[in-house]
Amino acid sequence: MTNLSPETTTGAPILTPVRRGRVSGLRAVLPTWSPRLGVGLGLVTVIALFGIFGPLFVGDPDAIRDAGLAPPGDGHLLGLTQTGQDVFAQLAYATRGSLQIGLIVGVLATVLSVFFGVIGAYAGGAVDEVFSLFSNIMLVIPGLPLVIVIAGFVPPESRGAWTVALVLAITGWAASARVLRAQTLSLRNRDYVAAARVAGEKRWRVITVEILPNLLPLLASQFVFAVIAAILSEAGLSFLGLGASNSSTLGTMLYFAQNGFALQRDAWWWFVPPGLVIALFGCGLALINFSIDEIINPKLRVAGRRRRAKRPETRAVAEVGADVVLSVDHLDVVYRTANPVHAVKDVSLTLRRGEILGLAGESGCGKTTLAYAINRLHRPPAEVTAGAVVLHGRDGPDIDVLALEHEELRAFRWDRLSMVFQGAMNALNPVTTVRSQLADVLTTHRPEMPKAQRKAKCEEVLRLVGVDPGRLGSYPHELSGGMRQRVMIAMALLLDPQVMIMDEPTTALDVVVQRGILKEILRLRDEFGFAVILITHDLPLLLEIADRIAVMKDGEIVEYAAAEQMYRAPSHPYTRTLLESFPSLTGERGAFLRDQALAEGGVR
Numbered sequence: 001m002t003n004l005s006p007e008t009t010t011g012a013p014i015l016t017p018v019r020r021g022r023v024s025g026l027r028a029v030l031p032t033w034s035p036r037l038g039v040g041l042g043l044v045t046v047i048a049l050f051g052i053f054g055p056l057f058v059g060d061p062d063a064i065r066d067a068g069l070a071p072p073g074d075g076h077l078l079g080l081t082q083t084g085q086d087v088f089a090q091l092a093y094a095t096r097g098s099l100q101i102g103l104i105v106g107v108l109a110t111v112l113s114v115f116f117g118v119i120g121a122y123a124g125g126a127v128d129e130v131f132s133l134f135s136n137i138m139l140v141i142p143g144l145p146l147v148i149v150i151a152g153f154v155p156p157e158s159r160g161a162w163t164v165a166l167v168l169a170i171t172g173w174a175a176s177a178r179v180l181r182a183q184t185l186s187l188r189n190r191d192y193v194a195a196a197r198v199a200g201e202k203r204w205r206v207i208t209v210e211i212l213p214n215l216l217p218l219l220a221s222q223f224v225f226a227v228i229a230a231i232l233s234e235a236g237l238s239f240l241g242l243g244a245s246n247s248s249t250l251g252t253m254l255y256f257a258q259n260g261f262a263l264q265r266d267a268w269w270w271f272v273p274p275g276l277v278i279a280l281f282g283c284g285l286a287l288i289n290f291s292i293d294e295i296i297n298p299k300l301r302v303a304g305r306r307r308r309a310k311r312p313e314t315r316a317v318a319e320v321g322a323d324v325v326l327s328v329d330h331l332d333v334v335y336r337t338a339n340p341v342h343a344v345k346d347v348s349l350t351l352r353r354g355e356i357l358g359l360a361g362e363s364g365c366g367k368t369t370l371a372y373a374i375n376r377l378h379r380p381p382a383e384v385t386a387g388a389v390v391l392h393g394r395d396g397p398d399i400d401v402l403a404l405e406h407e408e409l410r411a412f413r414w415d416r417l418s419m420v421f422q423g424a425m426n427a428l429n430p431v432t433t434v435r436s437q438l439a440d441v442l443t444t445h446r447p448e449m450p451k452a453q454r455k456a457k458c459e460e461v462l463r464l465v466g467v468d469p470g471r472l473g474s475y476p477h478e479l480s481g482g483m484r485q486r487v488m489i490a491m492a493l494l495l496d497p498q499v500m501i502m503d504e505p506t507t508a509l510d511v512v513v514q515r516g517i518l519k520e521i522l523r524l525r526d527e528f529g530f531a532v533i534l535i536t537h538d539l540p541l542l543l544e545i546a547d548r549i550a551v552m553k554d555g556e557i558v559e560y561a562a563a564e565q566m567y568r569a570p571s572h573p574y575t576r577t578l579l580e581s582f583p584s585l586t587g588e589r590g591a592f593l594r595d596q597a598l599a600e601g602g603v604r
């Protein structure tokens, strides 16, 4: 296998060269530009400018004229109310009033939710319990009735914009505090926060430097949401006659329009403009909120592209021999992020029946991406842009894996090709027993299998991987790391697959357990004849147990040879560097298990 360039057989490049690198500085915390964000920002900016500067250019909104109720025209852009007041002038002042209340509530509610959510969660213990209890109580009190009661108790003469804003903030922070608490609890256990604590950083510094910056997108979203809710609630309160008595807001405009029977008198120019401003402002903020969500959850950024994702350009698979079970042909995988990453470049591999094919390479070279793409487990932003993956059935037609439809794919996975994931021992569900996790696989893929047979099969696979079937009733936390790993391998064996992909199956285990499990895999392979793609960065380990090895670097296969050959004479400088980077205790790299196995006739 040579180092192939990313070109199609016709010579046309499949992809333009991709730049690697991180989005730096402020751009990393800003939402990506999208038409949605543009429309949202446009709406909010225009309405905010109208609220800020409009009152400077319109006349007195309270000036009463003799004209009475009049439609737009005659020098009045939006007509007159029944007392002859200019609706456009009122709209400018009312927009300013509503924005003020929205802003005050947004700031107050955010401060309260940070105080009760973040500080409480970080402090932990009794403080967290009390804060959390208080947030919960505020959360279960129905908001609107409480607002109505509080606002109703405040005499109209002292019910100014600030009072209304205060009432709305008091009733509107609790839900955000719950979300921030959950997020802070998760953040405070992260390694970098623990490191800051161990380094002796003061509490306030850990909160402001380590935790709050990570909560910024969430805080921004909560703030925007609080502003929308405040403007709408204020409009509702005013409509009920409980709004700010000394200031004009969009809600009070609607209240007076209602009192003046604007609807019955067809005076649309009186109630439509304030209603429209509320709707457009809310809509604009909601659109901005969507974009902030994309920062909190970057996966949302690719949603549009996912819909447009096309079938990759496939080419005829190279002629394969009868003993080939899986062939990967010129596969390309790209992460379509702001700076696209071409993670798998023109990779071609063939896996023979019963073979252990090792895939080695340093961290980040694309091993996991390749494994996921073979199994169609890759998710956006990852996209297979070219190539083919074909499973050559034992008894049946070839299966073009990349062309499988949803249901076919569901039936194919695990049945024909199973996978032991990286960090698999943590992949077991902590709240379900080993029995039900194994049985679930059988119920999904073999629904017709009788219960007794299912039970027997679960016991059999556990025995095969060296775990006492008595452990079927155990929960994952009751098993050692090595046992959990064996259970995952048992799960991968359940349906007698033809191919098993193992991504760093033993990395987290100590050398003795690792060796035991690898020997077990070799024995099972010999017994059942499945083929294995074994992924690891540990090349010497592969030299010991693999039949052939592919070495990956920067997404490309740079050397692909029989293990024996790679062991005796590695041809690529990178392979040599990899081998030299591992110290040898015996003086002979990888001699131990291979030579022992050769002597036993175990490794071919």
Ligand SMILES: Nc1ncnc2c1ncn2[C@@H]1O[C@H](COP(=O)(O)OP(=O)(O)OP(=O)(O)O)[C@@H](O)[C@H]1O
Pocket: 335, 337, 341, 343, 361, 362, 363, 364, 365, 366, 367, 368, 369, 370, 381, 382, 422, 537
């Ligand atoms: N979701 C993602 N978005 C963008 N780039 C990604 C994403 N996931 C992985 N990559 C990039 O793809 C490349 C290959 O990553 P991959 O996880 O396949 O490497 P690996 O060889 O399996 O590494 P390791 O041994 O550490 O698991 C890396 O450069 C990585 O940064």
